């Protein structure tokens with residue numbers, strides 16, 4: 546007999562029927578998906594929904610993250626990355642150090658730089674378009690996915706300009722798309738408790754709306770595994786679904802597993818594999834208008850990400866190379882994985898890997914080798 550805990554008391558069968566009929570799920574359905582202990586059934590249903598959209602294909606990219614500085618004016622409760630000037634562990638890359646990383650990425654065959662940092666206390670607004678211009682003029686092949694909505698909002702404040710004006714200037718300087726960071730949990734309660742000095746849920750949504758309105762695609766994240774309640778995660782996803790209905794500008798949704806070490810809420814501890822799988826599965830089922838769901842292996846491990854690929858995820862992020870935000874918060878995953886390893890992980894899940902650019906165009910594999918360019922100084 547099945548153990549009591551697995552018996553479907555939460556209406557999973559009724560939800561299955563509606564998923565099969567391609568009916569949109571409700572907030573109540575989302576709560577039922579969070580309540581079920583039948584992870585295998587949940588994962589199988591999310592896999593069904595994913596395969597209907599993406600078949601067996603799983604995307605990855607050859608990228609490099611550049612966290613240009615961790616000096617930050619704010620102190621969000623879940624963040625171990627941010628430092629004040631003079632703190633041990635505080636850093637800022639010079640423009641030459643940024644360009645050196647861009648050169649390494651270019652020569653390693655990368656297609657994307659993922660550029661984010663803290664809200665730097667001293668850099669003027671002009672620093673940011675200059676950074677993009679300096680990289681893009683030397684390496685036009687690299688797509689620059691940069692700056693969370695929180696940074697865009699901060700730049701607008703520094704520049705005394707609207708979000709839209711700042712986004713347009715950054716695009717002109719080489720920005721290709723926005724990453725999904727800074728969303729955390731889009732409810733006022735979590736905002737007030739964990740990140741009250743940072744822009745709140747309404748503004749995060751609005752920056753993405755503006756980006757989409759000028760043709761800039763973006764991603765959406767959700768930081769889970771701290772004080773959030775299930776109903777708040779459902780609210781978060783439905784807010785994103787609503788904006789996606791309006792703009793169709795989101796490319797992928799990415800659950801981020803909270804890493805507690807060195808944060809102000811370290812006592813909460815860390816959630817484990819089943820939580821990561823559940824967030825992937827629930828988001829695949831609720832976000833019926835989101836083309837892709839990404840399992841971010843840096844935060845979940847390659848092992849758990851591989852399982853997520855069989856339970857709703859169809860993307861893995863990329864080769865990354867250097868990552869500070871989670872590693873300063875205790876992550877023990879490697880920072881770098883080769884393209885061959887990513888493909889092996891995907892194939893091991895019974896899926897078909899495809900190399901993609903940031904906006905999900907397929908790139909032939911293996912990509913032709915690149916010819917080195919001279920070392921490019923900013924001066």
Ligand code: V47
Pocket residue numbers: 623624625626693723724725726727728729764765766768799801802803804805808841844862870871874
């Ligand atoms: O905005 C901060 C989160 C985000 C911690 O768009 C933490 O493709 C875990 O947004 N533990 C940045 N997470 C990362 C991010 C991202 C990553 C990969 C791909 C994409 C994409 C976006 O990391 C921050 C914040 O929400 N974060 N502290 C922590 N202790």
Ligand code: SF4
Pocket residue numbers: 617618619620621624625626627662663664695743
């Ligand atoms: Fe600063 Fe971002 Fe960390 Fe908040 S999450 S303290 S804004 S770096």
